[in-house]
Amino acid sequence: MRNYRLYFLDVNGRIIRAEIVSGADDTAAVAAAVERDHAHFIEMWEGTRRVGSVDPLTGQLVDIRSRPDPTVGGSSRRSLA
Numbered sequence: 001m002r003n004y005r006l007y008f009l010d011v012n013g014r015i016i017r018a019e020i021v022s023g024a025d026d027t028a029a030v031a032a033a034v035e036r037d038h039a040h041f042i043e044m045w046e047g048t049r050r051v052g053s054v055d056p057l058t059g060q061l062v063d064i065r066s067r068p069d070p071t072v073g074g075s076s077r078r079s080l081a
Helices: 027-037
Strands: 002-009 017-021 040-044 049-054
Touching: 002 027, 017 049, 027 040, 027 049
Parallel strands: none
Antiparallel strands: 002 017, 002 040, 040 049
């Protein structure tokens, strides 16, 4: 089993809490993150390796560092505030 750190982010991308979960692989850790009740992104790390961020709307692992800022322009993404 591997240990993963989950960082729960607020709407501004700041860490508001953290948890450690165990899983056989990244897919199992993503499934564990999706089970958490959280309205914003959850950044996931295994040791010093950044696995990615879990989108709470889709349950998919994404790279939020490259996504457009939802507060700028006419984003179709619903507000999670």
